[in-house]
Amino acid sequence: MSHHPALPESAYSALGLPPSVVRILMNPKPRPPSISAPELHQNARDFEERLPENESHIMLYAELLLHIRTITLFASLRSHHTRETKARLDADGNLITVSHEGYKATIRLPLKVEGKGDAALELPAQPPSKELTLRLQMEEQEDSDMLGLMAESRKANIVPWDGVTLEKQEGVELRCKNCEGVLVKREVVSLNGQADTPILCKHCGQTLGKQDTPADGWRIWKWCLSISSGTSSSPSYSTYSVQKWISARLLYLIENVGVRKFHIHPPPSPSIATASTPTAWTPSILVWVFTPDLLFSSSIARPHRTDPTRAVKCFFKKQAWAPLQPGEPESATIEDVEFPLELYEELQKSLYESQNIIPATARKFQGWDVGLLERFDVGEEVLGEQDEGDQGTEGMEGLGLGDDDERRGREVRRSLSQESLD
Template identity: 25%
Template sequence: MGPSDECLLYAELLANIRQISLAASLPTPCDASTQLALSADGQTVQLKHGRSSFHLTLPAKASLGAKLLPIQDQQKGRTSLAWRLPLDATSLSTSHQADPVPWSATDLDPSSGVACRQCRAVVVPSGAVKSWKDLPSENWAEMMEFWHCHKPDHKHRTDHGEESGEADDRTLAARGYGASSAISAQEGVGFVDLTTLLLAESDCQNVTLGFFDFRAVALTLLKWQIACASASCVAPGIPECLAATIVSTISRCGAAKSLITPLPETIRAGEEHGVARGAIHIWVLNSSIVYSSNGTSRITPAIKLLYRPISRGEAHKMLEEINCDAQEINLPAQAIGKVVHHLEESNALLPPTERLFKEWRVGLLTRWEFKA
């Protein structure tokens, strides 16, 4: 059977309204042979069209058991069909759960070494890192000032006659409360961010991946380029790490739009591979969906978004505007090209009528899923 004879099935869990959205795209108009049936357990659907039959596992269990789903009169003769299936009462408690943070500190094995995922060369020897610690959010210093209405150890005057404000500022900075405070690498300690691991240079060897962080005096290793023993049997990729960053950005500042731009120190290497010419403008529609498609073999948690590739110049111009409503997210230049490829592949899983919105394309960015 050629690609032109294939039927596309796509289902999306709509947990907020307790329904499953199901769409089918047919190679030829709907006719008397077209039928859609739900299995007795409510987990799968079977589409028959012409002499072909297609199956899809739903992202959650539907409450209608062993039922032939009707095709409405207005859908007859069309190539695009759609249904809404009621969600089973037990599905919300047992449905797909996604952890938005890939490889948190508690997931990583303290005794584990770190290796390059591609060539398996050891980057951090086993035992070099004694403990893993999660880094705070990007606005941690500002939040400390907000949480403490009265600064810790507040005194009106010191023994040396200093004004209380000056003494307090120095005390707070020494304890890590000041806005000028910065995280620096510690030997034997691995710091974990949403997308990277931060390690002391003395704990690393054979480093040809990642980059040096001069502010933290540390080596920054990208999670999607390394292998490390963890509680999850699945290692995160670029989409999962980016999705975690987007979710964190929305939680922190409520911005639905983001500009994915290349890290300056990675642009030259990206240009050598022909992938550093642009950026990505994204607009999040739903930060937590679960979908399935007969174009892929798994049920996938994802962020549903609109995206459009743009030039770096256009991205910088947008960021300089006073009324810019997008937050900037930096990724290595080569990673941006892979994100675009991932979004294009996900766009092809959607029904043709749902792939475009004006100048935007619709994409599904895979979220991290913990698998023990």
């Protein structure tokens, strides 16, 4: 844009312009500055490695690997650490506080560290970095709970709501997780009798499962349900995040198939399912369950999460799935797994959102993305009070089933106890 000398005021008099406009014309905008203000993070090499502007100046993450008895603590800072950057373990051995440039962040460790009084932790002196890593080696003490964490009960793949447990409860009611509507008799569930017919909640239309004709029953997905039990005056409610059901499913497959890599995809469209050309494909995700069991804590709080949190660490990649072509061999190291579309979308969402609490330097591994899926912990399989003396099969009182519906109720219970998701 060229800048010409301003004309005298008399040059505008014949135009009949207001004085305010004449003043604007006589005083044009100044030239833009030749030097622009630098971007706040222009020296950062990787945008993904910067802390989000709306997050704390210090982000802490710690994970405990039980099999090697090691807690790894990561600290992400907005600027390089200095001699003034400090890390201290509190007197109880539960919390670590990192202070840097006047800011502080505290994290609850996945396991209590035995100590006497506050203890300063030694930080690496060189080279200066925005990412700090400390490894705390656990030593077994006589009164330690380390062996308790590695007990047989923790080695099992915990899956709540099995049929035996539900039959022992008083006043058990299955509810739609989306709207809390009670699944009572046929009027709540919509069926038309065809194979693989979706089961819909009559209150909100949410898909809850599908009819399973070979099993002569209903296959209801646990991840779509909540369960209430107890008396009507004092009911207790039980529901879990979808990612816990997903991790339970993956752990089930590890135990029964013997592989740790899974090519997970939603149901293909009819055109893809019947296609004979290799160009027909469905978006999918390759998941490698790298660490089946760990405990983590983060300074970034999330709703409904109380640290330390038990989780599965997964490596994952976006893929494209297509049906095997004639003569094409199946992989011996990767299991093909089909998830309902809603579950597949929840898997992707959970993996990518989990990266927000993982340090930037730990979000990638040799071309894989790294994520976490929460998993069930000891005690979550318990639903209210259990009466060990009552072994009857009439435990679904809250369903209000007649003779025919009672048989269907037993089918529901069997479907609920199958594997982990159904």
